[in-house]
Amino acid sequence: MANKVYQRVYTQLEAITKATVALRATGVSNDELATVHGRLAQVVKTKGDTVTLQVFSGTEGIPTNAEVAFLGAPPTLKVSDQLSGRFFDAYGHPIDGGPEVEGEERQIGGPSVNPYKRRQPSQLIPTGIAGIDLNNTIVSGQKIPFFADPDQPYNAVMADVALRADVDKIILGGMGLSNDDYLAFRHAFEGAGALEKIISFVNTTEEPPVERLLIPDMALTAAEYFAVDKNEKVLVLLTDMTLYADALSIVSNRMDQIPSKDSMPGSLYSDLAKIYEKAVQLPSGGSITIIAVTTLNDGDITHAIPDNTGYITEGQLFLRADADSGKVIIDPFRSLSRLKQLVQGKQTRDDHSQVMNAGVRLYADAQNAKTKLENGFDLSDYDHRCLDYAKEYATRLLSIDVNIKIDEMLDTAWELFAKYFTKAETGIKQTFIDKYWKG
Amino acid sequence: MNPIDSYSKYLEYPEIQAYLDETVEQGWTDKVSLAKNIIRQGRDAAEQINILGDDGVPMAYHETFWKSELVDFVILQQDAFDPIDSLCPMERQQFMLDLVLDICAKEFSFENFEECRNYFKEMINLLRQMNYSEFHGDSFEKYVKELNNLLESNGK
Numbered sequence: 001m002a003n004k005v006y007q008r009v010y011t012q013l014e015a016i017t018k019a020t021v022a023l024r025a026t027g028v029s030n031d032e033l034a035t036v037h038g039r040l041a042q043v044v045k046t047k048g049d050t051v052t053l054q055v056f057s058g059t060e061g062i063p064t065n066a067e068v069a070f071l072g073a074p075p076t077l078k079v080s081d082q083l084s085g086r087f088f089d090a091y092g093h094p095i096d097g098g099p100e101v102e103g104e105e106r107q108i109g110g111p112s113v114n115p116y117k118r119r120q121p122s123q124l125i126p127t128g129i130a131g132i133d134l135n136n137t138i139v140s141g142q143k144i145p146f147f148a149d150p151d152q153p154y155n156a157v158m159a160d161v162a163l164r165a166d167v168d169k170i171i172l173g174g175m176g177l178s179n180d181d182y183l184a185f186r187h188a189f190e191g192a193g194a195l196e197k198i199i200s201f202v203n204t205t206e207e208p209p210v211e212r213l214l215i216p217d218m219a220l221t222a223a224e225y226f227a228v229d230k231n232e233k234v235l236v237l238l239t240d241m242t243l244y245a246d247a248l249s250i251v252s253n254r255m256d257q258i259p260s261k262d263s264m265p266g267s268l269y270s271d272l273a274k275i276y277e278k279a280v281q282l283p284s285g286g287s288i289t290i291i292a293v294t295t296l297n298d299g300d301i302t303h304a305i306p307d308n309t310g311y312i313t314e315g316q317l318f319l320r321a322d323a324d325s326g327k328v329i330i331d332p333f334r335s336l337s338r339l340k341q342l343v344q345g346k347q348t349r350d351d352h353s354q355v356m357n358a359g360v361r362l363y364a365d366a367q368n369a370k371t372k373l374e375n376g377f378d379l380s381d382y383d384h385r386c387l388d389y390a391k392e393y394a395t396r397l398l399s400i401d402v403n404i405k406i407d408e409m410l411d412t413a414w415e416l417f418a419k420y421f422t423k424a425e426t427g428i429k430q431t432f433i434d435k436y437w438k439g
Numbered sequence: 440m441n442p443i444d445s446y447s448k449y450l451e452y453p454e455i456q457a458y459l460d461e462t463v464e465q466g467w468t469d470k471v472s473l474a475k476n477i478i479r480q481g482r483d484a485a486e487q488i489n490i491l492g493d494d495g496v497p498m499a500y501h502e503t504f505w506k507s508e509l510v511d512f513v514i515l516q517q518d519a520f521d522p523i524d525s526l527c528p529m530e531r532q533q534f535m536l537d538l539v540l541d542i543c544a545k546e547f548s549f550e551n552f553e554e555c556r557n558y559f560k561e562m563i564n565l566l567r568q569m570n571y572s573e574f575h576g577d578s579f580e581k582y583v584k585e586l587n588n589l590l591e592s593n594g595k
Contacts (some may be wrong), residue, residue: 077573341520375493380553424564427512428573429521430578 010068014050015255016059019116019210023068024049031074031109037066040091042075045255054251056090077218079225080105084358085195087186088213090203092218107227109217112281113228121281124343125235125289128164129157131330134413135356135398136288136317136337137344140233142280144337145292145309147301148319151282153328154293155181155318157400158237159188161291162198163402168232170371171212173219174202175212176243209247216244216275220288223276227286234286236279239293241272243388245305263306269308276312291408322394324370329398332360350404351432355413358426359393362417366390382425389420415439441517442478463529470536472571474510477543481507493552505559506543513539513566524570531574539566545591562589 015022021036032043036055040064045052055062077092080103084148087096121141127135138144148154153292155177162170201219203212219236226232238244245264254266260266262387279290292313303305309318310316313340318331344352350418366375367390369383379387396402396412404412417426419438426433446547449455450468459467484503487496514536518524549555565586573580 069558346522355520358519367583371489372492375489375492378494380556381495382553382556422560427564427567431571 004407005339007069011065013064013068015064016062016064018059019251019254020052020054021046021059021062021066022050024069025051025070028070028121029074033073033075034068035069035071036068039064041068044251045220052255054210054213055212057208058213059150063246074105074107074109075214075217076105077221078196079222079229080104081227083199083222087200087202088218089115090201090207090214090218092191092201092352095101095202101428108214108221109274110221113224113276113282117283117336119255119281119283120342121287121339122342122346123233123281123287124347125165125167126406127407128159128402129161129165129330129400130397130402130409130412131332131335131400132161132317132337133406134352134409135360136315136330136334136335137340137348138291139339139342140289141274141278141290142313142337142339143290143313144317145278145306145313146295146317146319147296147306147334149299150295152319152321153400154295154319154349155184155239156188158291158293159240160400160403162189162237164191165235165236166233166300167235167289168197168230169223169226169234170198171219171223171226171234171236172198172200173236173238174200174204174213175210175215175238175240175247177202177204177239179204179206207242210251212244212247213251220278222396223288225405227280227282227288228284231282231284234288236288236290237292237317238275238290239276240295241292242295242305243307258377260304265280266292268304271313272308273312276309292370322398324391325394325399327401329394332363332398334371349410351410351428351436352406354428354432355410358417359397359413362421362426363393364388366393373425385420389416392416392419411438412435440515442475442511443482455583462537463533465534470521470540473540474514474536477510478507478515481505481510498552498555501555502547502549508558509542509563509566511540512563513570521571523573527570528574534574535566535570542590545590549593558589558593562586565589 010023013021013023015272026049028046030043030046033378034041034043034053036053039057041053043051044054051250078101080101082103084102085093086098089095123139123140125140127138132138135276144305146154174182182202189195195215199222201215203215205343211403217237222234223234227234245268248271253259253263257265276290279288281287296306297303315336318334319329319429320328320329367435369379369386372383373379391414397409414436415438423433423437450471457467481504484500487514496497517527565582569579569582570584
């Protein structure tokens with residue numbers, strides 16, 4: 001970022017914190033980029049003549065007489081088909097050794113699509129995972145997070161979902177990824193031979209945390225290019241939004257903003273909504289679907305990050321290690337896709353919603369039987385059947401390593417119903433029993 | 440919706456009671472509270488069963504619990520995605536509540552709690568199938584008949 005000729009350079013900083021610097025300057029606009037002592041920075045606050053800049057790589061070693069030059073524009077991304085198959089850093093620069101991308105330069109972080117110009121989401125996105133497709137069907141244009149404990153394989157599940165989903169482009173926004181996770185994503189995408197439809201924006205744990213604030217906007221600007229300009233179905237994967245929010249709090253707390261709950265900035269809801277609300281179904285057929293990861297601290301969903309996320313997104317998917325089957329499963333009780341009824345029985349088989357309900361209800365009966373067992377009581381014949389059913393249901397349907405078509409999921413469920421229960425015990429509508437009961 | 444914790448103050452208003460007496464039937468709000476009380480009794484029975492075990496409580500506890508399950512499954516649970524069950528006019532609600540309350544007023548005799556459970560599961564299924572059938576249509580009447588047979592085989 002070389003200085004231009006006749007550019008005004010400021011050399012007197014008024015304040016330096018860990019992530020920000022402040023100085024007096026005029027003619028500066030919000031969100032504008034600048035260089036501070038050769039490092040990239042962005043305007044985050046102006047008050048009178050005082051401008052506060054967040055320095056992405058941190059302020060360590062910056063002297064009070066550092067040279068500050070304003071670049072006159074907010075961060076941008078060059079968009080074109082050349083983005084496909086490439087890996088970029090938070091600034092949109094290639095990190096895969098390839099050439100810079102040529103294309104139209106667009107400002108990142110603009111407004112999301114006018115609600116009036118949107119369509120109701122209505123296209124199924126199959127993932128092959130029954131815990132999602134059968135019980136929590138995902139729809140294109142939806143925004144939904146995984147709530148997961150840090151030790152769960154959420155990135156592997158996301159990579160699976162991405163590669164199986166029938167979409168035109170997959171855009172990965174990796175924030176604070178460990179190098180192992182970054183390489184795992186890279187190998188998964190390269191190994192599947194699907195690299196040409198994948199675009200990645202990656203900030204690893206090695207890089208400064210404040211840089212990751214740019215990642216979602218970069219990823220979504222690319223997504224909007226393909227969805228709006230090219231009418232493509234785009235799937236955006238954001239991992240991990242908890243680390244994104246942590247970066248937000250680093251900046252805001254150093255700007256003497258009064259912190260809100262859990263030391264998060266008071267604007268957390270708006271900051272997250274600005275990202276998630278980019279999910280859209282366009283009338284032209286293009287769409288942006290957002291699947292994010294929010295890691296939980298000790299399973300605490302009342303923490304400000306998952307709490308605010310839950311108000312914005314359309315449901316959530318919970319991963320849980322199931323001791324009975326030894327598998328990681330999608331928890332059917334705590335997971336919910338709020339848009340599932342828009343496609344169930346419409347784009348899937350007519351028995352879908354009833355089979356889903358019966359399957360989960362019987363699984364709940366099994367949990368009651370388990371409580372009984374733990375309390376030292378004799379189990380009835382029904383309890384035993386429920387427990388056996390639950391084990392097989394978890395292994396063959398809820399487990400994240402399942403990869404089958406939705407019709408096969410329904411058939412598997414019918415097979416389990418017939419194996420362990422009577423028709424009356426399932427309580428399913430008679431016309432479906434007549435049509436699909438096995439045995 | 441939790442049927443015990445949720446309530447409508449309006450059901451206690453004399454004006455509303457008079458209106459429902461006139462438009463639905465005499466004593467409708469009493470029937471609603473009766474059904475609610477069955478749920479309440481069922482919850483208490485379920486608690487005792489959980490504490491003392493299936494064998495540790497008298498048969499009557501199991502019967503009370505399953506009567507509350509009957510109200511829950513047939514009256515409170517409604518399939519919003521089924522074309523018939525999602526639209527339940529007052530006349531139909533009245534018919535089903537009368538039917539369920541009649542059943543709950545009966546006394547049954549069972550050898551053991553497994554028999555009780557199976558009997559009520561069968562009955563709940565028949566009533567659910569009624570909810571999925573056209574009101575007083577052929578299959579609806581067929582389930583009514585099956586239900587009556589089932590009731591004659593045990594209930595007093």
